[in-house]
Amino acid sequence: MDNLTKRFLKYISFDTKSDPEKGEQQKPSTEGQLVLAKELKNELEDFGLKAEINAEGFVFAKIPANSDKNLPIIGFISHMDTSPEMYGKIDNPQIINYQGGDIKLNEEKSIKVDEFPYLNKLIGTTLITTRGESLLGADDKAGISAIMNAVEYIVNNPDFKHGEICIAFTPDEEIGTGCDTFDVKKFGADFAYTIDGGILGELEYESFNAADAKITIHGKSIHPGSAKNIMINSITVANEFDRLLGSVRRPEHTEGYEGFFHLLSINGDIETTKMEYIIRDHDRDTFEKMKEEIQNNAEYLNTKYGNIVEVKISDSYYNMGDVIKDHMDIVNYAKQAMENLDIKPLISPIRGGTDGSKLSFMGLPCPNIFTGGMNFHGVYELIPIEHMKKSSKVVLEIIKLVEESK
The missing domain is CATH 3.30.70.360 (Alpha-Beta Plaits)
Incomplete structure (x- = not known):
């Protein structure tokens, strides 16, 4: 089993369900998010990076530049919490070499092709699903996994040239309070991407107000x-x-x-x-x-x-597109990265919000990139491992494109 999949399976075993009733009084809203934050900090330090957890539960780290070019500082962000709508921990997900047809979760529940016809496009992939008793947690532990996989590649391949790279893992995105106290100045990036989208190819820079x-x-x-x-x-x-x-x-x-x-x-x-x-x-x-x-x-x-x-x-x-429209170069980096990897960019407005919706108005333009997950916030959630890997490759390709553009 590859490292990305191992990480994902480990992260979803942490109960990080956020709590809207506590979100305005304490940060993070649940203790489980701090437990995962400490695990992520330790992993980043094992890579040789300096990492920290601040008082609100944010995990911050930086990868020093190894290029002699004057490059913009890029950030990558994913959130640690899962939706308060359902139990936020799973120890026994299914891993399926999908060959078509309905996917049985348990005796009562199945992911049915007639309800979810896009399953026909996933034939031949390896799917991770629930067993019908909890959500999976791909929103957004798939994003964390994709970023950590990219970090591992960067630190293990010194010939991969890049500017300074900032990493953040945030609490309480699902209840809308997480990034209220995000320290943009401390983070230090010129622009960033949330790795928090859905299906393969999603690229979003507009959100709801x-x-x-x-x-x-x-x-x-x-x-x-x-x-x-x-x-x-x-x-x-x-x-x-x-x-x-x-x-x-x-x-x-x-x-x-x-x-x-x-x-x-x-x-x-x-x-x-x-x-x-x-x-x-x-x-x-x-x-x-x-x-x-x-x-x-x-x-x-x-x-x-x-x-x-x-x-x-x-x-x-607010709609982050009102800010990002003046920084379309960062959208174009992501679009070109996907095209370079033979991924068709699916540019559409988010019918919701991400941490980028707030961060963009705090001075950090922040489009959103796919993780590969589907059916978030419920027992029918699933993710193809291959698509999660492609999300991680997009992160690396964006870094490469920025370095080559200067």
Whole structure:
């Protein structure tokens, strides 16, 4: 078994599920992320590099330049946490020489070709899958594995010329708080790439603008026998609030550059109902109007029922494309690297965000590159080992192209 695969299997055995309830109070949000951080620090030091873990759980390392050219400093970044939606550790993944057909995970669950037709394109690859009880963790331990594999190659091949290279492994990306305290100056790169994408060839430099909206509706509970013209059922008002947003701009009805309102949760009784939405759109003006729409709907209901709706909206991240459009050379490096390796670049907007969504606005332009993983955040997650290896080769090819361009 090759070193990259061994590393990946080791990393996914760490429980690094992040916790949105703790994310604003502590960094990292879970102890397991620190355990993996220490492992990664030790591995980097075994390569002969200076590495450190800071107070927030970030792992930083640098590979000194060995080229006499005046080269830009490149960074590569992946996150250590896995989605809070599901258990974040797996000790017994399946490794399958895939020859086609459905993939049985356990007695109840299978990855079926009719549901996931892209499986037909993976015939002949070696797949790592779950056993239907947890996520796999390729998001983003595949990215960590790809970077570490590239680091190993660089330190073991002194004839491979390069400028200074910065490495970072970050906590709490999945809950959107990880890079709030990322020290861009300390990191020291002129530009960077997150290795955090999906299928082979993905290259992304546009993301959603994102916000959270928390709605609290205060009703008035009266005995139903004498409730006429007095009772205000907060659950009913909550349903009315949701209907005002319409049924079209929802995740299940949108794609590409189309934004949405997504109702994540609704909990309540007659007296109090709480709702939580995420708001997403690639266009900043449309995004701002969507936030205004939430506020306007609340004002309408407050006029109708008498100041019973409270709204709290907080921005999460912005479209990194608004920054990277002025640094398209770094996108072109990644595109050319893929083409040099006979990988077709698949350039499309992210219907989500990455650490790069925040880092780009912090002064570190940061496109996103594929890892090869698929079906993230659930039991159907899988990754072809060959595609993860190609992600690592893209990292090396980008470094090579930058060195040769000067």
